[in-house]
Amino acid sequence: MSALLEVEGLTKHFPVRRGLLGRSTGLVRAVDSISFTIEAGTTFGLVGESGCGKTTTSRLVLGLERPTAGAIRFQDEDVLTLDRAGLRRYRRSIQAVFQDPYASLDPRMRVGSIVAEPLVINEPMDRTARGRRVLELLDLVGLPARAAELFPHEFSGGQRQRVAIARALALSPRLVVLDEPVSALDVSIRAQILNLLRDLQDRLGVSYLFIAHDLAAVAHMSHTIAVMYLGQIVEWGDAAAVALEPRHPYTQALFAAALPIDFDTPREEIVLSGEVPSPLAPPAGCRFHTRCPHVMPRCATEPPALRATAAHLTACHLYD
Amino acid sequence: MTPSPVTPPPVAPFVIDVRELRTHLVTRWGTVRAVDGVSFAIGEGETLGLVGESGSGKSMTCLSLVRLVPRPAARILGGQVLLDGLDVLTRSEDEMRRIRGRRIGMILQDPMSSLNPVFSIGMQMREPVALYHGLRGAALTDRAVALLAAVRIPSPAQRLRAFPHQLSGGMRQRVVGAMAIAAPPRLLIADEPTTSLDLTIQAQYLGLLKELQQRHRFALIFVTHNLGIVAKICDRVAVMYAGRIVEMGPVRRLFTRPAHPYSRALLESIPRLGARAERLTAIEGQPPDLARLPGGCAFAPRCPHVMERCRVEAPPERPVGDGHVARCWLETPA
Amino acid sequence: MPAEPAAFALPETAVPAAASRGWRLPIFPLGVIGLFLLVALVAPLLGLPDPHAQSLRNRFKPPVWEDAGSWKHPLGTDRLGRDMLSRIVWGSRISLSAGVITVLLASAFGAAVGLTAGYYGGRVDAVLMRVTDATMSFPVILLALILAVTVGPSFTNVVVAIAVILWARYARVMRGQVLTLMQLDFIAQARLAGAGAWRIITRHLVPNTLGTLLVLVTLQIGYVIIVEASLSFLGAGIPPPTPAWGSMIAEGRDVVTSAWWVSLFPGLAILLVVLAFNLLGDWLRDTFDPKLRQL
Numbered sequence: 001m002s003a004l005l006e007v008e009g010l011t012k013h014f015p016v017r018r019g020l021l022g023r024s025t026g027l028v029r030a031v032d033s034i035s036f037t038i039e040a041g042t043t044f045g046l047v048g049e050s051g052c053g054k055t056t057t058s059r060l061v062l063g064l065e066r067p068t069a070g071a072i073r074f075q076d077e078d079v080l081t082l083d084r085a086g087l088r089r090y091r092r093s094i095q096a097v098f099q100d101p102y103a104s105l106d107p108r109m110r111v112g113s114i115v116a117e118p119l120v121i122n123e124p125m126d127r128t129a130r131g132r133r134v135l136e137l138l139d140l141v142g143l144p145a146r147a148a149e150l151f152p153h154e155f156s157g158g159q160r161q162r163v164a165i166a167r168a169l170a171l172s173p174r175l176v177v178l179d180e181p182v183s184a185l186d187v188s189i190r191a192q193i194l195n196l197l198r199d200l201q202d203r204l205g206v207s208y209l210f211i212a213h214d215l216a217a218v219a220h221m222s223h224t225i226a227v228m229y230l231g232q233i234v235e236w237g238d239a240a241a242v243a244l245e246p247r248h249p250y251t252q253a254l255f256a257a258a259l260p261i262d263f264d265t266p267r268e269e270i271v272l273s274g275e276v277p278s279p280l281a282p283p284a285g286c287r288f289h290t291r292c293p294h295v296m297p298r299c300a301t302e303p304p305a306l307r308a309t310a311a312h313l314t315a316c317h318l319y320d
Numbered sequence: 321m322t323p324s325p326v327t328p329p330p331v332a333p334f335v336i337d338v339r340e341l342r343t344h345l346v347t348r349w350g351t352v353r354a355v356d357g358v359s360f361a362i363g364e365g366e367t368l369g370l371v372g373e374s375g376s377g378k379s380m381t382c383l384s385l386v387r388l389v390p391r392p393a394a395r396i397l398g399g400q401v402l403l404d405g406l407d408v409l410t411r412s413e414d415e416m417r418r419i420r421g422r423r424i425g426m427i428l429q430d431p432m433s434s435l436n437p438v439f440s441i442g443m444q445m446r447e448p449v450a451l452y453h454g455l456r457g458a459a460l461t462d463r464a465v466a467l468l469a470a471v472r473i474p475s476p477a478q479r480l481r482a483f484p485h486q487l488s489g490g491m492r493q494r495v496v497g498a499m500a501i502a503a504p505p506r507l508l509i510a511d512e513p514t515t516s517l518d519l520t521i522q523a524q525y526l527g528l529l530k531e532l533q534q535r536h537r538f539a540l541i542f543v544t545h546n547l548g549i550v551a552k553i554c555d556r557v558a559v560m561y562a563g564r565i566v567e568m569g570p571v572r573r574l575f576t577r578p579a580h581p582y583s584r585a586l587l588e589s590i591p592r593l594g595a596r597a598e599r600l601t602a603i604e605g606q607p608p609d610l611a612r613l614p615g616g617c618a619f620a621p622r623c624p625h626v627m628e629r630c631r632v633e634a635p636p637e638r639p640v641g642d643g644h645v646a647r648c649w650l651e652t653p654a
Numbered sequence: 655m656p657a658e659p660a661a662f663a664l665p666e667t668a669v670p671a672a673a674s675r676g677w678r679l680p681i682f683p684l685g686v687i688g689l690f691l692l693v694a695l696v697a698p699l700l701g702l703p704d705p706h707a708q709s710l711r712n713r714f715k716p717p718v719w720e721d722a723g724s725w726k727h728p729l730g731t732d733r734l735g736r737d738m739l740s741r742i743v744w745g746s747r748i749s750l751s752a753g754v755i756t757v758l759l760a761s762a763f764g765a766a767v768g769l770t771a772g773y774y775g776g777r778v779d780a781v782l783m784r785v786t787d788a789t790m791s792f793p794v795i796l797l798a799l800i801l802a803v804t805v806g807p808s809f810t811n812v813v814v815a816i817a818v819i820l821w822a823r824y825a826r827v828m829r830g831q832v833l834t835l836m837q838l839d840f841i842a843q844a845r846l847a848g849a850g851a852w853r854i855i856t857r858h859l860v861p862n863t864l865g866t867l868l869v870l871v872t873l874q875i876g877y878v879i880i881v882e883a884s885l886s887f888l889g890a891g892i893p894p895p896t897p898a899w900g901s902m903i904a905e906g907r908d909v910v911t912s913a914w915w916v917s918l919f920p921g922l923a924i925l926l927v928v929l930a931f932n933l934l935g936d937w938l939r940d941t942f943d944p945k946l947r948q949l
Binding site for chain 3: 062064088091092094095096098099100103104105106107108109117118121122164167170171
C-alpha cells in the first residue's frame with residue numbers, strides 16, 4: 001500500500017541576516033534531511049523539544065514554507081512541482097489545527113462563517129447547501145446548531161478547538177496536521193478533545209500528523225512515533241515500541257522525563273546534562289553526542305545513519 | 321527520587337499553617353469567591369502539590385499567602401496564614417515587605433517577566449542579597465556567584481554580566497530560583513515554574529529544586545496542573561476546584577485511591593504511556609463559571625456520582641484516611 | 655455529546671476596577687459634536703442674518719449681555735458689522751467639513767498603504783515605509799503656505815495640503831496593527847483554506863483593524879480643525895470673505911483688548927469642538943482597546 005504522504009530528504013535552512021544590507025551570516029538548520037511516511041487513516045506522532053524542527057516540518061508539509069531541498073509526495077504526486085490547480089487540490093487535502101484556541105479563530109467572524117470559509121473559497125455551493133454542511137460539521141464535533149450564530153469569544157477554549165477541528169474537516173481532507181491541539185486546554189478538557197479526534201479518525205479515515213510535547217498524549221494517539229533532535233530524526237517506529245522500549249539515548253531520556261502518574265511502573269531516571277545546542281551551530285558527528293550518557297569517540301566525528309533495530313529505526317552508533 | 325511508601329501527616333510545628341483562607345474578587349460578572357475557605361499545613365522540608373485547572377483558585381491562594389492579590393478588585397476577607405506561628409494577614413505593610421522574599425520566596429511561571437530585561441543578571445541578583453544580608457562590594461558579588469553556582473549555572477562569575485535575553489529558558493528559571501532562595505526563605509512558593517520549559521530541562525530543574533530543599537529545609541508549595549510532576553516530587557497533594565480544596569492527602573494514597581470524584585476523574589482522564597487501545601475517560605461538561613456557582617457542591621453538575629444532597633448542601637472536609645481528607649458526601653470513596 | 659456554549663471560565667487574575675465601570679456613553683462630547691453638526695447642517699434654515707452682510711454703522715457691537723448689546727446680534731459684530739453668531743455657525747460648516755473630508759481622504763489612503771505594507775512585508779514594506787517616514791517629516795503648515803503662495807489659498811488647498819501629509823500617520827499605525835495580526839494563527843488558517851491576498855486583507859485584516867482606525871480618525875479630526883484654523887489665521891487657509899474660525903480670530907487680533915468678542919468666540923468654538931472630538935476619541939480607545947488586546 002503506497003503511503004498517503006511521503007517525505008524524503010526534506011531540508012529547510014533559514015539564513016540569518018545581519019546589517020543594513022542583510023548579509024547572510026549563518027544558517028539555522030531547522031530541518032536537515034528528514035524522511036518519513038504517513039499511511040492513510042493513521043496517526044503519525046512527532047516529538048522533540050524546542051528547536052528540534054517539528055514545527056518547521058509541519059509548516060513544510062502544509063505548504064506554508066518552501067523547503068530548501070528534498071521532496072514531498074502526496075498520494076504519489078510530487079507536491080513541489082504542482083501547478084496552481086494541483087496546488088489547490090493539495091491545499092484541500094491537508095488542513096491544520098493549531099495550538100492557541102484564542103488566536104486561530106477570527107474574533108470578528110461568526111463561528112458559522114469561520115467553518116464555512118474553506119467551502120466558500122473552494123467549493124461552488126449554494127447558500128443552503130453550505131449551511132447544511134456547516135451544521136453537519138458542527139454536529140460532527142459535538143457543537144449544537146446555534147453555535148453557528150455566535151462569536152468565538154462566547155466559547156471556552158475546548159469549544160473553540162472543536163470549531164477549529166470542524167473548520168479543518170470542511171473540505172474532507174486526507175491529512176490533518178495537529179500542532180499541539182490540546183496543550184493550551186485544561187487537563188479535564190483534553191481527554192474530551194483527544195477522544196473526539198480518535199472518533200473522527202475512526203469515522204472518516206483521516207490521517208493525523210500529531211505534534212505535542214505531552215508524550216503520553218502522543219503515545220496514546222499515534223500509531224507511529226518519530227523523535228526529532230536538532231533538525232534530524234533520531235528514532236522512528238511503532239508508537240508502543242518507541243514509547244515503552246526506546247532505543248536512542250535521547251528518546252530514552254525524553255520518555256524518562258515524561259513523568260508518569262502511576263507508582264507501579266518502575267522508570268529509569270535519566271537526567272541529561274547541559275543545554276540544547278543552537279541550531280546555528282549543531283555539534284559535528286552525531287548532534288546529540290554533547291549530552292549523550294553513552295557517548296563514544298566515534299560519535300563526535302561520524303553522524304550515524306538511521307538503521308533498523310528490532311521494531312524501529314534508530315540513528316545511533318550503539319546499534320551499528 | 322521516589323517518595324517514601326507511607327507519608328505520615330505533617331507534624332507541628334508547621335512552617336506554614338493556613339486556616340480558612342478566603343479571598344474574593346469583584347469582577348464585571350459578579351463577585352467571585354476565588355479562595356473559599358482553604359486550609360492546609362506544611363512542615364519543614366515538606367512539599368505540597370497544589371493541583372487544579374484554570375479558575376480553581378490555586379494561583380490566587382499563593383498570592384493571598386504573600387498578600388499580593390491584585391487590588392482593588394481582590395480582597396482577602398478572612399482566615400489565618402500562620403508562618404512559624406505568626407499570622408501574616410495581620411502584619412503591617414512594612415512587616416510584609418520584610419517577610420516577602422526573605423521568609424517567603426516565590427517563583428512564577430514566566431521567567432522573562434520575573435526578570436527585568438534591561439538589567440544584567442548580576443544587578444538583579446545583588447539586590448535581594450544586599451537587602452537580606454547587608455553585604456556590599458566583593459562580599460556581595462561572591463555571594464551572588466555562590467547562589468548561581470548553587471543552582472548549577474555554569475561559569476557563574478561570567479554570567480553575572482549577562483542579560484536575561486542571552487540565557488535560555490531553563491537558565492532563566494534557575495536565576496529566578498537563585499533569587500528566590502537568596503535569603504534562604506522558610507517557605508518557597510513555585511507557581512508552575514516548569515510549564516514553559518522543555519521536558520529534559522524540566523527534569524533537571526525538578527532535581528535541582530529537591531536538592532535545594534534538602535539543603536535549606538524550606539517548605540515548598542508546588543502549583544501545577546501536571547500530575548506527573550506531583551507524583552515525582554511532592555509528599556502531599558491538595559486538589560482544588562472552584563476555590564476549594566476538594567481532596568488532600570499523601571500523594572501515593574491519593575493517586576492510587578482517590579476519594580473525590582473530581583480527583584478520580586482527573587487521574588483517569590490522563591493518557592498513560594503505552595496504552596493506545598483504551599479510550600480516555602473524559603470529564604463531562606465545562607469548568608465552572610465562578611461568578612454563577614450552583615448551590616451545594618461546585619462539582620455536582622459534572623459528577624458521575626451526584627446525589628440530591630450534593631446539589632443542596634456543600635460537603636465539609638471529611639477524613640477518609642490517615643492524613644487524607646475529601647469534600648464529598650459519598651460514604652465510601654469514589 | 656453536544657456541549658452548551660457557556661460563558662467562558664474566568665481568568666485567575668482580577669479584572670481591574672476600571673473595567674467594571676461599565677458602558678457609560680460619553681454624553682458631553684457626543685452632545686457638543688451633535689450640536690455643532692446639527693447646526694452646521696441646518697445653517698441656512700436657522701434664519702440668521704447673512705454672515706457676509708456688512709454694516710459699518712453696526713461695527714464692533716458687543717454681545718447681548720453688555721450695555722450696548724442687543725438681541726439682534728447676540729454675540730456682537732465684527733469690524734465690518736457682520737453678525738458674529740451667524741459667522742460662527744457658518745464657520746462651523748467650514749471647520750467640520752474640512753476636518754471630516756481631510757481625515758477621510760488621509761485615512762483611506764493611509765490605511766491602504768499600511769495594509770499593503772504589513773501584509774506583503776519584505777521589500778514592499780521597506781519601500782512603502784521609507785516613503786511614509788519621509789512624508790511624515792514634512793511640516794504641514796509649510797506645505798500649505800507654499801500652496802497658498804503658488805496656487806492661491808482655497809478650501810481645496812487646505813484639504814490637500816493636510817491630507818497629503820496626514821496619511822502617513824495612518825499608514826504607520828495600520829501597518830503596526832497588521833504586523834501583530836499576521837502572527838496570529840487564523841491568518842495562516844485562511845491561507846490554508848486557499849484565501850488569496852485580497853480575501854485575507856478585506857475579510858480578515860480590515861475588520862480587525864477598523865476599531866483602531868476609528869479611534870485614530872476621531873482623534874485626528876480635532877487636530878485637523880486646529881491646523882485649518884491656524885492656516886486661516888495665517889492667511890494661507892480659507893480666503894475671506896468666507897467665515898472661517900481661524901481667520902475670524904486673525905481679524906480680531908488688533909482689537910483684542912477693546913472688542914474681545916471678535917477673537918474670543920471663534921476661539922471658544924474651536925476649543926469646544928476639538929475638546930469634544932478628543933474626549934470622544936479617548937472614550938473610543940478605552941472601549942475598543944481591551945477587546946483588541948484580547949487578540
